Each structure stands twice: as structure tokens, then as C-alpha cells.
Amino acid sequence: MATIEIPPAESILASPPERSSYCPGPRDTVVHALARAEAKNPDRIFIDLAGTKYSYREIDRLSTRLAHALAALGVQHGDRVVSLLDTSIDVFTTWFAANKLGAIWVPINTAYQGEFLRHQISDSGTKLIVCDAHYLERIVAIADQLPEVQLVLSRGPGPFPSCPIAIAPLDEHRGNDEAPLPVVVKPADLATLLYTSGTTGPSKGCMMSHNYLCMQGRQQNRCVQMTAEDVQWTCLPVFHGAALISVLGCLVEGLRCAIWPRFSVSSFWSDLEQAGATKALLMASIFPLVAHAPDTEAMKRYYGRLDMISGVPITPEVRKIWKERFGVRVVSSWSYGQTEGVRLSMVGPDEIPPEGCAGRVADEFEVMIFDADDNPLPDGQVGEIVFRPREPNIMFEGYWKRPEETLKVWRNLWMHTGDLGRLENGYLYFVDRAKDYLRCRGENISSFEIERAFSAHPDIAELAVHAVGRQSGEDEVKATIVLREGATVTHVEMCHWAIEKLPYFAVPRYFEFRAELVKNPTGRVLKYRLREEGVTSGTWDREAAGIEVRRRK
CATH class of the missing domain: 3.40.50.980 (Rossmann fold)
Structure with a gap:
């Protein structure tokens, strides 16, 4: 490589500064980060691909x-x-x-x-x-x-x-x-x-931009705080934004990343053991799948050796299992962001934030909650999450060849996420995607929060909570559910379980069990398709079954 005339990136393994002492991070590029890492520790392993290792x-x-x-x-x-x-x-x-x-x-x-x-x-x-x-x-x-x-x-x-x-x-x-x-x-x-x-x-x-990618790496290291002895492990493909962040975190500090080509429940712990993983970045369904999987000898050998897992979402019940059953010290799911801006909220590995929040607002961004007219809302009120950067080139630069789409989301000098949330004492709480927010029986309902409650049911593999037909002033709520293999729960039993766990106004009227949910190629559930399909021949109707849900005294 050519001589790199750029100041070395400052250490980002320490705790983030207080907001009052915030100062911009170093300006950087992917090319310079790789050159620095290679110059400092050329023989250190950068990427471990399921046992095939490559140095910087x-x-x-x-x-x-x-x-x-x-x-x-x-x-x-x-x-x-x-x-x-x-x-x-x-x-x-x-x-x-x-x-x-x-x-x-x-x-x-x-x-x-x-x-x-x-x-x-x-x-x-x-x-x-x-x-x-x-x-x-x-x-x-x-x-x-x-x-x-x-x-x-x-x-x-x-x-x-x-x-x-x-x-x-x-x-x-x-x-x-x-x-x-x-x-x-x-x-x-x-x-x-x-x-x-x-x-x-x-x-x-x-x-x-290059600086945006490197900033994501610096943020990752503030959350995870790796040392030269640590190994960051993931089984997510690198075209996935989360895996990319994992690699960038290692790159900017010259650390080691292990990437496995696929996830396997049966070999999960032996894969970690082979890599010597101390930190793991996982996603969604992986957390409960591993939590409820049978014991293996590799799992027993690896007890306490995996220091931290991170990803979203993780329920309190699943978090407890990972800590107690596997000896994982830190189980972190407190972050929020999107491709356009990562991360908008986060916590350090030793901070225990309020349950249900998405972390503390990140130092690099201003985050506010707006109403429909872009007026700021006070703490505790639900509105759209908006943000803007405190320094240049730390968020996306716009949509490629789509200036009109960029202007649509970047208005009144704030980036509009299309997500609903609230702020309380500096912590951000994600409520729902704006287009998935429901209103039933005069109450606002977060499909995200209902889905999180349903995720505690032992027979549910995945689900989507959505309106039936076009969303309006009052919505009929449906839960479309994929059951775990071998589950025998009935619609009636599922409904009664929901009555015990949910507020009366949030209990779905309709339930449907399916073999799979309709998704796009990246695995995102297409709720608009489920809304359009509405009440199908396989839909069970609580009201038709004579089950009433009333406010409890």
C-alpha cells in the first residue's frame, strides 16, 4: 500500500463521552483503516471463514x-x-x-x-x-x-x-x-x-460514504468493547447490514472476525468452539431457537466462554436463558437504527437500561419525536422518530439516483424514519412501523409489542400481527402464526392464552396458522400482503366462536 497520511484513528474501546463533552470522531476511509491494521499487525487474523483464516x-x-x-x-x-x-x-x-x-x-x-x-x-x-x-x-x-x-x-x-x-x-x-x-x-x-x-x-x-462505514465500526466497538484476544462471530451474510457492521468493527481496530456461512442449531456451539468466539452477533429467530435447543456436549464445554451476544429482538425470558443456561455475561438487544442511519441508539456492554427500550440516544445524532406536522413531542408521547447528524458523513448520503425520494424523507432538516417511538430520560423506545400501527376499540396498538408478547408462547416459531383489509380509523386485528414443529395448540387455546397475556383491546379477533409467512427475499414479512389477503378460508374468528373479550375490573 502507499504511505497513508491520515491521523491514526483514536481508540474507541473506552466508554463514550458524556453528551456535554461530545466531539466529532476521526475522519476515516475503509482503505486507510485496512492499511493501518496491516501496518500495525500484518499477521493478525482478520477473517476466519469457518476455519479458513486470512491475515490482514x-x-x-x-x-x-x-x-x-x-x-x-x-x-x-x-x-x-x-x-x-x-x-x-x-x-x-x-x-x-x-x-x-x-x-x-x-x-x-x-x-x-x-x-x-x-x-x-x-x-x-x-x-x-x-x-x-x-x-x-x-x-x-x-x-x-x-x-x-x-x-x-x-x-x-x-x-x-x-x-x-x-x-x-x-x-x-x-x-x-x-x-x-x-x-x-x-x-x-x-x-x-x-x-x-x-x-x-x-x-x-x-x-x-467511507466515513459512514468506519463510524459504524467505531460504534460497534463502543457497544461490544473487544480486545486483541476477542473473536467476533456471526453467521449472517456480509451483504446483510448487521454482518457488515461486525466486520467494520474489527477492521477499524485491527481485530478478528469469524464468519460462518450458515446457521445450524445442532452445530451452533461446536462452530463457536472452533472459532474461539467470545462475542456473537445474531438475529431474531436464532435467539429462541438456541435457547430452547437440546443440550450438546459442545454447549456444556463452552459454558461461560461466550462473553456477549447482541442483536434484536431478545425477550426478557430468552435473555435469562442465555445468561443462566449458557453463562453469557452480556445479552444485549438495546439498539435502534436503519440503513440510512446506524446506530441511532445504543448502550455500552456494562450498562443495564430500562427493559423494553432500544438504548440511549447515540452521541453522534440528535433524535427527536415529531407529530404528523413535524412538531416536537414531549417525553413519553408516541410519534415519528426523526434524526440528524452532529457531524458530516455519518449517515447515508441519500438514495442513489432518487433525489426526490431523499427529499421526501429528509424534510424540515430532519431525517424521517417512518417508525414510531417515544423518548424517556434519554432512552429511545421503538413502538412500531408507522404503517403497521393499529387502532382498535379506541386504543392505539403496536403490532411490534403484540408480536413481542406472543413470542413468549412456546409453540410459536414466528408470527405477524396486522390489520385485516385496509387500515382505517378502527382496525380488526389478526395474528398470522407459524407454529413450531410438533405443536398441537388450537386456535381456541391460542386465543385464551392471548386473553391472559394482552390488554383486552389488543387481543386479535382473527387467528390463522400457516406453514410460512409471506416474505421478500431479505426475509422481511410483507404485512401489506397479509392485510390484503384479510380473512381467508383458514382464518379462525374469535367473535364467530362466541368468545368475548372485556376489560378486566
Whole structure:
């Protein structure tokens, strides 16, 4: 690498400053962070891919070689490089190689195909795609709708399918030139486009600067506080924002990250044991699945060795199991953010915030609660969560090629999240997605809070609480539920359980058991589809069954 003339990033392993002493963080880039880590500890393991380990020196050299090769193919500053890759070393070499050229890395969810895939590739305006060979047929199927794409580099051997776009083996373009590249990126330059899920319309590319990515890493380390002996483990794909944050946290401090290609209940503890994991970043359904899984010898051996897990959501019941059964010291689910701004709230690993909150407002942001007319609301009142940065380039730079969409959410000098919440004593409480908020029997109802209550039922694998038909002034509430394998609970039993656990006005009128929930390719439940489907032939109606729910005295 070329000599890096940028002040070393300040240590971020200490507790965050008090708001009164807040000062902006260091300006940084992904390229400079990698160069610093390689210069300081070149042989330290950066990435452990299910047992195959790569040091900072190896990843720096591999990405430099690929950067030279991509430059020879015409990739320049500002160009987009799409990757459609399973978890492998090529995810990282493609990312860093693109950024070393000043190009913009565009990771795409490997579940995408058809229109979902076409939209993101076309919208990014890329000329070059790097993908696994088993995804080539998906690209071939939409190739005639991708006029800007000039070349696909396939990770894996041929022969390749016939395609109007040129396909070449990635192995022939990995490069061998390790000569230092000139540093062509600044903190404000774009490093990646990360596309939103698009639950109600086409997904939008969030423009993310180098400084924004590095800030996410610094925040991650304030939450987790790793040392040189720690290993951060995740089984989430790197195109997922949460996994990306995990990697960035290690990158900016030169630490070690272990990434497993998939989650397995049966091998979970042996996977952690193999990696030597001390911290783990997980998601949603993984927490209860592991909490209720049978004992294994690896689980017993690993008792107390996993210091911390983090992710959302984690119920108090599940948190208790992880602490007592597995000896995990810190079980953290206190954070809130979105691709456009991460994290807006958080806590340190030793802080115990009020139950149900999403953490304390992060030092980097101003966060307020607005009413429908953008007037600030006092503490305790529910309204839309809005935010703005205290320094430049620490949130997204807008939606790619969609200035009108950017202006729509960025109005009156505040970024509007579309989420409802409240503030109390500096802590942020997430209430619901605005479009999923319900009103029944004169009461406002959070589908999120009802779902959290239902998650304590031992027979429920996942569920969605939503309105029936178009939401209006008064909604009929339905719970669409996926039961755990072997569960025998009936609609009537589920209804009576809800009556005991929920406020009378929040007990759903309708219940339906399904084999699966309708989701988009990123795994987000499409509640608007469930609302449109309404009362189906498989829906059970509490009122038709003669069960009344009344206020308790």
C-alpha cells in the first residue's frame, strides 16, 4: 500500500463521552483503516471463514492484486462493482479492491432473482458483476434487460452458459501485481450502495460514504468493547447490514472476525468452539431457537466462554436463558437504527437500561419525536422518530439516483424514519412501523409489542400481527402464526392464552396458522400482503366462536 497520511484513528474501546463533552470522531476511509491494521499487525487474523483464516496482510495483498486487475478491465473511480457472492474470501477482496480504486461496492442479496435482481443491478448502473458460478443462470435470465453490464466474472469453473453479456473466470482476473496503489479516496467518497428491502415498492440504494462505514465500526466497538484476544462471530451474510457492521468493527481496530456461512442449531456451539468466539452477533429467530435447543456436549464445554451476544429482538425470558443456561455475561438487544442511519441508539456492554427500550440516544445524532406536522413531542408521547447528524458523513448520503425520494424523507432538516417511538430520560423506545400501527376499540396498538408478547408462547416459531383489509380509523386485528414443529395448540387455546397475556383491546379477533409467512427475499414479512389477503378460508374468528373479550375490573 502507499504511505497513508491520515491521523491514526483514536481508540474507541473506552466508554463514550458524556453528551456535554461530545466531539466529532476521526475522519476515516475503509482503505486507510485496512492499511493501518496491516501496518500495525500484518499477521493478525482478520477473517476466519469457518476455519479458513486470512491475515490482514493476506487480505490487503489479495485485494491489491484484484484492484490492479479490475483497473485493467476499466474500473475507475466512482464506478459500481456488483457482487452476488456467498460468504467467501472473494466477498472481501472484491469489496476492498473496488474501494482501493475509488469504486463503489454493491453487495446484493444472494436470494434475489428475476425482477428483484434485475432492479438492483440495473439501478446501480454497474458495468461489472462478480458472482458465484451457480448464480450465472439468474443473470442469464435477465441479461437482455441489463444493457450497461459489460462483463461477469464467475467464481467457479466453466463451461459457462450462453449469454449476451461476456462471462469470464474470476481466476483469470485475480491479478498478481502487488505494487502499492495511489490512495484515491476521501472520507466523504462513496464506498458502497446498500439496497433497502423494498417491502412496499422498489428497493432504493442507500449511498454510504467511507466515513459512514468506519463510524459504524467505531460504534460497534463502543457497544461490544473487544480486545486483541476477542473473536467476533456471526453467521449472517456480509451483504446483510448487521454482518457488515461486525466486520467494520474489527477492521477499524485491527481485530478478528469469524464468519460462518450458515446457521445450524445442532452445530451452533461446536462452530463457536472452533472459532474461539467470545462475542456473537445474531438475529431474531436464532435467539429462541438456541435457547430452547437440546443440550450438546459442545454447549456444556463452552459454558461461560461466550462473553456477549447482541442483536434484536431478545425477550426478557430468552435473555435469562442465555445468561443462566449458557453463562453469557452480556445479552444485549438495546439498539435502534436503519440503513440510512446506524446506530441511532445504543448502550455500552456494562450498562443495564430500562427493559423494553432500544438504548440511549447515540452521541453522534440528535433524535427527536415529531407529530404528523413535524412538531416536537414531549417525553413519553408516541410519534415519528426523526434524526440528524452532529457531524458530516455519518449517515447515508441519500438514495442513489432518487433525489426526490431523499427529499421526501429528509424534510424540515430532519431525517424521517417512518417508525414510531417515544423518548424517556434519554432512552429511545421503538413502538412500531408507522404503517403497521393499529387502532382498535379506541386504543392505539403496536403490532411490534403484540408480536413481542406472543413470542413468549412456546409453540410459536414466528408470527405477524396486522390489520385485516385496509387500515382505517378502527382496525380488526389478526395474528398470522407459524407454529413450531410438533405443536398441537388450537386456535381456541391460542386465543385464551392471548386473553391472559394482552390488554383486552389488543387481543386479535382473527387467528390463522400457516406453514410460512409471506416474505421478500431479505426475509422481511410483507404485512401489506397479509392485510390484503384479510380473512381467508383458514382464518379462525374469535367473535364467530362466541368468545368475548372485556376489560378486566
